[in-house]
Amino acid sequence: MPPARDSARRVARASRSRAVRRRRLVLLAGAALALIAGAALGARHDDEQRFTAFIHPQPAPRSRPVPSPTPAAVDRLSLAQQVGKLIVLRFDGTEAPPYVRRALNRGWAAGAILFRDNVAAPSQLRQLTGALRASGRHAGATPIVCVDQEGGPIRIVSWAPPVSAAAGQRPGPDARAAGSALRALGINVALAPVGDVPSVAGAALETRAFSHDPRRAASAVAAAVKGWLGAGVAPTAKHFPGLGGTTVNTDRGSTVIAGGAPTGRDLAPFKAAISAGVPLVMSAHAVYPALDRAHIASQSPAVLEDLLRAKLGFKGVVMTDSIEAVAVRATGTTEQVAVRSIAAGNDIVLTTGQGSWIRAYRALLARARASKSFRARVRASAARVLALQARLR
Numbered sequence: 001m002p003p004a005r006d007s008a009r010r011v012a013r014a015s016r017s018r019a020v021r022r023r024r025l026v027l028l029a030g031a032a033l034a035l036i037a038g039a040a041l042g043a044r045h046d047d048e049q050r051f052t053a054f055i056h057p058q059p060a061p062r063s064r065p066v067p068s069p070t071p072a073a074v075d076r077l078s079l080a081q082q083v084g085k086l087i088v089l090r091f092d093g094t095e096a097p098p099y100v101r102r103a104l105n106r107g108w109a110a111g112a113i114l115f116r117d118n119v120a121a122p123s124q125l126r127q128l129t130g131a132l133r134a135s136g137r138h139a140g141a142t143p144i145v146c147v148d149q150e151g152g153p154i155r156i157v158s159w160a161p162p163v164s165a166a167a168g169q170r171p172g173p174d175a176r177a178a179g180s181a182l183r184a185l186g187i188n189v190a191l192a193p194v195g196d197v198p199s200v201a202g203a204a205l206e207t208r209a210f211s212h213d214p215r216r217a218a219s220a221v222a223a224a225v226k227g228w229l230g231a232g233v234a235p236t237a238k239h240f241p242g243l244g245g246t247t248v249n250t251d252r253g254s255t256v257i258a259g260g261a262p263t264g265r266d267l268a269p270f271k272a273a274i275s276a277g278v279p280l281v282m283s284a285h286a287v288y289p290a291l292d293r294a295h296i297a298s299q300s301p302a303v304l305e306d307l308l309r310a311k312l313g314f315k316g317v318v319m320t321d322s323i324e325a326v327a328v329r330a331t332g333t334t335e336q337v338a339v340r341s342i343a344a345g346n347d348i349v350l351t352t353g354q355g356s357w358i359r360a361y362r363a364l365l366a367r368a369r370a371s372k373s374f375r376a377r378v379r380a381s382a383a384r385v386l387a388l389q390a391r392l393r
Contacts, residue, residue, distance in 0.1 A: 073390075074383040079375065081107035081139065083365045085382035086342055088113055088144055088319070088350050089357035094120050096131045104135035104143050108361060110348060110385050111136070111144025114187070116156055119147075122185060125157070129186025141389040144348075146189035146236075149178055150208055157182065166194055166210045172223035179231025188392040189234045191282065193224035195269035197244040200258055204249040205239075214265035218272035225276040234392060237273035238282035239321055240308060241297060242266030250285035250327035254296075261290030262307075271312060279316045279388055281308065283346055285327040295344070296327060299337070304345030317388050319348040324356065335363035343374065347381035 074082060084107045091100050091112065103109040112132055119125050129145050136143030147156040151174065152165030160181035162174040169175075175193070182190060197217045198206040210220035221237060228235035239250075241262035248255035270281065283298040291307065292300040298320045308314050322328075323337050331337060338349050338360035349364075351357040368375045 072383065073386050074379055077107065077382065079368055079378070080365060082378050082382040083361060083368055084108040084139075085110045085385040086348055086364055086378065087357050087361050088146065088348055090115065090352040092117060092354075094118060094124055094128060096128060096135065101131065101135040103357070104132060105138045107139035107141070109143075109357060110141075110389070111146065111189075113191075113350065113352060114145065114147050114156055115352075116158075119157055122159070125185050133186065141386065142188070142392040144189050144389065144392065145187050146191055147182070147187055148191045149182060149187075150192040150194055151178075152207075154208060157185065157187070160185070166208055166220070169210075169220075169224075171210065171220040172227040175224040175227030175235070176231045177227075179228045179233035183232050187233065189236065189280065190228055191236045191238065192228070193221050193235060193237060193273075194239070195221050195237045195273060196239060196242050197265050197269060199244045199263075199265060200247060202247045203244055204247055204255075205243050209244070210269075214268040218268040221269040222272040222276040225273050225278045229277060229279075234279045234388065235273075236280040236282050236319065237270055237278045239284035240270055240281050240318075241284065241288065241303060242270070243284050243286055246286055250296075250321070251325045254287070254327045254330050256287045256289060259290075261288055267312070270308075274312055274314050279391065280319055281314055281316065282319050282321055282350075283308075285321055285325050295340075296331060298328070298346060299331065299340040299344045301344050309345065315384075317347045317384050318345060320346050320350050322350050322352040323360070324351070324353040334359045338363050339367050339374075342377060342381060347384050 077085075084103070087109045088111050089100065089103065089109045091097050094117075100109075100112065104111070118128065132143050132145055149155055149157060149160065149162075150166060151162030151169055154165075155162075161178040162169050164174070171193070179190065194205065194208045194210070195217070196205045196209050197214050198209050198212050203209075209217065211217040225235050225237065243250070244266055245258040246255040273281070283304060285296045285298050287293070287296050288300075288303060292302040297303040304318060308318065320341050323334065323341065328337055332340070334353075334356050341349050342364060349360050351360055364378070368378045
């Protein structure tokens, strides 16, 4: 090959090699710039996703469930909802106000008590109780809908049995008939039967008692409990540990029980009710100084924990009588009464005054957040109320 042509070819090959290297450098630079830009865009996209998640949090994906023990139903509730199980509220009128529906919907109340101003006619009452139940379903539980339906003049649903006062009733059949009537109207808890046995002249609850004879009273209470249960309505034995020894109605004044302690005649109907399977017991607002000189029964651990739970073996739900009673108001504010009532061993605080339920609720929630031992008390009570609500379905 001639030297000139060989030299020209070497120059051409070198030129092509430099061009290839320049193209490679350009491609590498472009890739690097794209990588940097992509990273920046990706980071900005991640930032946007994090901000969106902060503003609108989404539930975590459940691609691989982790095996774990099924928690108790009460542990599926938030603390705010557990506290809600401890309140039964009252409202005015023949329709459920929005705040009541919201409270039941969010689990901030276990249910409602109805009075005569809530009850106008069968169709209206069914519509009202249906609205209450529908609101409670969103919170995953059947709300308590309760009334005083002892018989005679103490009947919120005036057209339903028992027509006679307690002393004139056939306790079993009359309670069953009353339970069937109430259940058809959407009411699931009766604040009856009365277990008080009058033992003093002019006893405050004499006209509402089954008998002055403790054995007859005990038999009647047991029959009534079975009658209510047979009809599918939960009865409530009241007023523990017995108001037969006073002439003062605690709705109207404070009172101390004669003799200082409930006797065997006082306790006989409650023992019979517990043996018959009563799911609720209502605590009284009188003072029994031989048991607890400093507290009314509804705020006394000696009465509720030592006597009712430990000695009589009651495992169901304990509900206070109305905390609007004069005997209760003498002991403190709504907030103080609510906390003391739960701390003493009640599971439900019955509020019947305007605005009382939210004051009681906030006080109980604040106390539960501040005290580990009170949270444990709230959890135990909420579990019992949940069990009751499961039965009410």
